[in-house]
Every structure is written in C-alpha cells, then in structure tokens.
Amino acid sequence: RFRLNVIQGGGPHSQFYLMDMGSCWKNNGKPCDGNVTSDVTRYSEMILNPETPSWCKPDDPKLCPPYHTFPNGTKVHRTDKSRYPYEAYHLHCTPGNGEHVEQPSGPCDPYSNPQPQEILQILPHPVWGEYGYPTKKGQGWIGDPTTWELDV
Structure with a gap:
C-alpha cells in the first residue's frame, strides 16, 4: 500500500511506472546462477502515462504476450481477437x-x-x-493522487 502523487509528466514518450518488478530465472524455470548466456532478467511494468499507446495489436501480435491469463485462471491466446485484451498491453519483448x-x-x-x-x-x-491497478487511462496520473493497494 502506498500513495502516489505524480506532479509532472515527460510527454507522450515518458514511461512513468506505477510498479516495476524485476526478477531472474532461466528459460527452463531454474533460478539464475550468474551465467549471462542462459540467465534472463524479466521485468513487469505498469505504465501510468495516459499518452502511452498500446503497441499490442490484433493484426500484428508480435508485441503481445502469447497468452493473457484472467484472475479465474482462464488463458486466452493472442490470436483470439474477440477475448484477448490487446489494449491492456503496451508491449512484450522476448529475450535473445x-x-x-x-x-x-x-x-x-x-x-x-x-x-x-x-x-x-x-x-x-x-x-x-x-x-488493484488502474482500470482506465488517466487514473493515478497528474491531478489524480491515489493511494494504491496492489496485489503483486
């Protein structure tokens, strides 16, 4: 739980994160061990800037994660244009x-x-x-100080 009051933004290209979580595990799910050829640092970030668009598109899904998992456990593939929430994602990029x-x-x-x-x-x-995350653009942004209770 924390209070956030964004007082200034950096324009349409600034990415102010409500949260930025980082972790590390190998592609096989094992913990990282310092081997930079097989370790993968993984980040999950919520962008608050309402000017940031979704680059995840139904007709060009390369920047969408392969699946969206709903809280009830239902998984939806990114090719399911009627159920996949494309606008919920700015981008997903894959490790080399x-x-x-x-x-x-x-x-x-x-x-x-x-x-x-x-x-x-x-x-x-x-x-x-x-x-507990924002459900519409502009929530928690300039002029909308918010106390967040996040389940991360």
Missing part, C-alpha cells in the same frame, strides 16, 4: 536467448541491457482491476 519463443515476436533491445531480458509493459485496463 529464448528457447521456445512463439512467433511472431519482438526481441528486446540488446543495447539497453547487454544481458538477455524479457519485458512486459502493461497499461491501465479493466482486466487489472482485481489486482
């Missing part, structure tokens, strides 16, 4: 050393982090409401 990367995919920028990484950036959307 990914072993079972579903195509099409967008690789993460190897220059921002020379070690393999996977990034999931989400946007305010009703599907995140059960976790």
Whole structure:
C-alpha cells in the first residue's frame, strides 16, 4: 500500500511506472546462477502515462504476450481477437536467448541491457482491476493522487 502523487509528466514518450518488478530465472524455470548466456532478467511494468499507446495489436501480435491469463485462471491466446485484451498491453519483448519463443515476436533491445531480458509493459485496463491497478487511462496520473493497494 502506498500513495502516489505524480506532479509532472515527460510527454507522450515518458514511461512513468506505477510498479516495476524485476526478477531472474532461466528459460527452463531454474533460478539464475550468474551465467549471462542462459540467465534472463524479466521485468513487469505498469505504465501510468495516459499518452502511452498500446503497441499490442490484433493484426500484428508480435508485441503481445502469447497468452493473457484472467484472475479465474482462464488463458486466452493472442490470436483470439474477440477475448484477448490487446489494449491492456503496451508491449512484450522476448529475450535473445529464448528457447521456445512463439512467433511472431519482438526481441528486446540488446543495447539497453547487454544481458538477455524479457519485458512486459502493461497499461491501465479493466482486466487489472482485481489486482488493484488502474482500470482506465488517466487514473493515478497528474491531478489524480491515489493511494494504491496492489496485489503483486
């Protein structure tokens, strides 16, 4: 639980995160051990800036995670255009050393982090409401100070 009061934004390209969680595990699910050829740093980030668009598109799903899992456990594949919440995602990029990367995919920028990484950036959307996250654009942004109780 915390209070956030965003007082200034950086324009349409700024990515102010409500949360930014990072972790590390190998593609086979085992813990990282410092081997940069097989470790993958993984990030999950909620972008609050209401000017940030979704780059996850039904007709070009390479920047969408392969599945969306609803709180009840139902998994929906990104090709299910009637049920997949495309607008809930800004982007998903895959690690350069990914072993079972579903195509099409967008690789993460190897220059921002020379070690393999996977990034999931989400946007305010009703599907995140059960976790305490914003459900519509502008929530928690400039002029809307908010106390958040997140279930992360």
